[in-house]
Amino acid sequence: MRRSLFMPEVKRNLIQVRLTDAQLSEFDDVKKLLHVSTSADALRKLINDKKLTSGVTQEALNSAVDQYNDLSAKLDSLLWNSSNITNNVNQASHVLNVAAQNDPEDVETWNWVMQQLQSIRQATDSLSQLVDDVKDWLHKSRVVHGNSNV
Numbered sequence: 273m274r275r276s277l278f279m280p281e282v283k284r285n286l287i288q289v290r291l292t293d294a295q296l297s298e299f300d301d302v303k304k305l306l307h308v309s310t311s312a313d314a315l316r317k318l319i320n321d322k323k324l325t326s327g328v329t330q331e332a333l334n335s336a337v338d339q340y341n342d343l344s345a346k347l348d349s350l351l352w353n354s355s356n357i358t359n360n361v362n363q364a365s366h367v368l369n370v371a372a373q374n375d376p377e378d379v380e381t382w383n384w385v386m387q388q389l390q391s392i393r394q395a396t397d398s399l400s401q402l403v404d405d406v407k408d409w410l411h412k413s414r415v416v417h418g419n420s421n422v
Contacts, residue, residue, distance in 0.1 A: 350403065357392055357395045357396060
């Protein structure tokens with residue numbers, strides 16, 4: 273015998289959720305993937321899916337979060353380094369232009385320019401290493417998730 277939705281034990285266990293339009297659209301996509309027509313059926317199916325509530329899945333989610341945080345930190349570092357390189361190049365270019373026009377024989381100025389260029393070289397090497405790290409991480413992520421052709 274099928275239970276009625278208006279039975280007391282079902283009616284008292286009501287869950288309401290407010291979603292943005294984008295979230296509702298995503299949830300509608302989830303319902304399609306689950307082959308259900310109602311939100312209630314989708315929630316019940318998600319709750320009963322042991323794959324979603326197992327410790328293995330939680331470990332995978334934690335690992336994904338850790339990897340995302342690592343990638344996010346690397347991308348922040350990439351942005352900072354690229355900004356720093358741009359700033360250093362602008363400063364060196366300005367000094368080169370001024371020195372070439374005003375006093376091309378000023379050894380102190382040319383030594384400063386050389387130091388800045390060496391600093392820029394170190395920053396670009398660091399940036400290059402970070403780019404390689406991100407590429408490696410992305411490649412490993414694709415292989416782990418079964419999409420090594422991307």
